[in-house]
Each structure stands twice: as C-alpha cells, then as structure tokens.
Amino acid sequence: MDDADSLDLASLREEYDVGAIDPDTMNPDPVAQWRQWFTHASESGVYEPNAMVVATVDEGGWPQARNVLVKGVDERGFAFYTNLESAKAGELESAQRASLLFSWLSVHRQVRVVGTVTRVAASEADEYFASRPRASQLGAWASPQSDLIADRSVLERAVTDVVARFGEGEIPRPPFWGGYRVSPVLFEFWQGRPSRLHDRLRYRWADASWHIERLAP
Template identity: 55%
Template sequence: MLDLSALRENYTRGILDQNTVHANPLEQFRQWFTEAASLQIPEPNAMHLATVAANGQPSGRIVLLKTVDERGFVWYTNYDSKKGQELASSARAALTFFWVELERQVRVEGIVKKVSPEESDAYFAVRPRGSQIGAWASPQSAVISSREILEAREQEMMSRFADQPIPRPPHWGGYRLLPRQLEFWQGRASRLHDRIQYEWTEDERWTIERLAP
C-alpha cells in the first residue's frame, strides 16, 4: 500500500474571478500560458490528451501543444498511432494543462479535426532532422520485438534520405481541437478553489460561469 494521505497542499498563489477574466477563453489561455512560460517552467506546453476508443475505453498521454489560435489547439503525431486510431473512431477529445508552480489547471473539451496538409508540411519542415527521420522510422503504437528493429529502421531511413530534404510521411501530421468547453482552475486555500467555465453555445458565443470546487 502506498499511503499518500500526508501529502497536503494549501494553495495560496492566486485568485480567479469571473468578472475579470477575458470574455474570450483563448485570450485567457494565452495570458496564463505566457505567465507560465515566463517562469521558465519545463515544457509549459505539455498537455494531457484524452481520447476514447470505439469500445468506450478512454486513454490518455502527454503530448506537446504546438499552436493555439482562434481556431483551436494544435499538436502533431502519427495518424496510425493509438490516439490517431481513436480520434478516427471518435473525433472528440479533452486536453489538460497543469502548471503546478502557478497552482493552475486548464481543461479543454471539443471536436478534433486534422489540420491541412499545408500546415503539416510547414511544421514538419522545421523539425530537427532526427525527428523527421523518427517519424518515418517508428510505426508508432505497433508492437515490435526489440529496439534493434527500431534502430535498423532509423538507419534505413537515414540512408534513404541521405543528402536530401526529408518529406513529411503521409501517416504523420497535425490535429486541431476546436474548443467547446474550457475550465480555468486556480488553487485556493482550504480546497475552496476558483473554477471558471466557458461554454460555446448554439448561438455561437461564449458563456462564463463559476463552478463549485
């Protein structure tokens, strides 16, 4: 048994009020993300991505946010991976950011679509060459018998693309989550945390509500 009951936090670093947050949640996110990045928090763009399989089984993993704008949150991956297969089955997903140094969390839920081939090409072109090779070499989420197989594929791809630009693999590219609900969480003392929720309505506007902690 691992007893963690002695681990206690009393959050006191900030407050969050529905009367002072941005009317647009993406602006509020940009503000919070900028503050996290300014503290040089390791991987402030790390986010938990939750997807759901065809049988209803949820799964999660950490991926890196690469772009956020009015259209949504973008990350890149192998389309044939487990998360890619689950997104093909259900185009709904959830993201979670947690910046412990600021005692803040952001939850995002919405609809996922692939970004355009042009966007994926542009991002792939600026990736480190080793990462480009890796995108070709790794059959992400597939069972392999040994690491040697992976390293052999890497060498094969390095030879294949020697002395030439590496094109984007057809099985690799970006996804964009179009947010329909966001929650901003600010830790507060005595577990009476601030939770502000934005929800996209049928008449295409954002509502803002406070949730009980």
C-alpha cells in the same frame, strides 16, 4: 502495509495560495485567456508549459490519455502533431471529440478543454514538419507509433534504413504523419486556493457565444 502507507501518500499535500480567479478581469475570449495563462506559466518557469494531456475514448469505451505538445493555438483551436496511424489517431478520427488538459502545477493552475477534432491541413503539417530537427524527422519516419515491436533494435534498424533512403537530402513529411486540431466548445480554468476552496471558471460555447459560469471546487 499497503503501497499507499509505504509511500506516505496520505500525508502529501500542498497549500495552494499563489493566486485567484477574478471573473471580472478574465478575458471574455477563452483562447485569449488561455494565452495569458500560458504566458504566465512560461514566464514562471513551468516545465514544458505546452505539454497537454489528450484524452480520447477507445473502441471498447475505455478512456485513454497521453501527453503531447501543443504546436499552434489560434481562433481555430489547439493543434498538435503525431503519427496518423497511432492508437490516438484512430480514436480521434472515430470519435472526432477530445479533451485536453494543461497541468501548470507549480503555479497551481490547470486548464481543461473539450472540443471537436479535425485534421490539420497537409500544407500546415508540411510546414511544421520542415521546421523540426532532422533527428525528429528521421524518428517520425522510423517509428510505427503504437505498434508492437520486439525490441529497440527494430527502431535502430529503421533509423538506419531511413538515413540510407534520404541521405543528406531534405526529409519530406511521412504520409502517415500529421496534425490534429481540437476546436473548443468548453474551457475550464482552475486556480488552486487555500482550504481546497479553489476557483473554477467554465466557458461554454452555446448560441454562438461563450457563457462564463463558476463551478464549485
């Protein structure tokens, strides 16, 4: 018996039947449409609706994907924060392209975004860092994100050092911590439908406007 049999993966399936995409009522501005779906996901109780997978490509050409939390969305794109010396940061800086994926599974939706990558301005990163809980600020200083560490005590010692360094005072943003913004050139809104005949609507930026196209599921 292989793993798939013992986990009974082959028989796990859901019927997607809670919604549909009517192209006539979709907002011609995909960011506005994303906001509407995000609000719906949030109000429907989707867990961490601001979680998104960020997909990059590493220097060996291997795709790499991980979740982050989107912290700002506007006409410039989707902003998130991270360690600027992490693996993802190197990949974002060298390719200057990324894909994002929002998986709002309990409402049978996903949204895919593809875009170009820029760094969030230092002033904006400062403002967001200042709004974070103190423990998260200390954690940002303490973790050499993506580096090899021997064990957890490395982190615990680093936190102790950072606490001693800053005392009760304000904790500034680490110079190695900041944000990236993905400015979309493509969106795909996906709504699960019965019989696997799902709705997919793509927004493609070309010739200075968004072009809306339906894709086969």
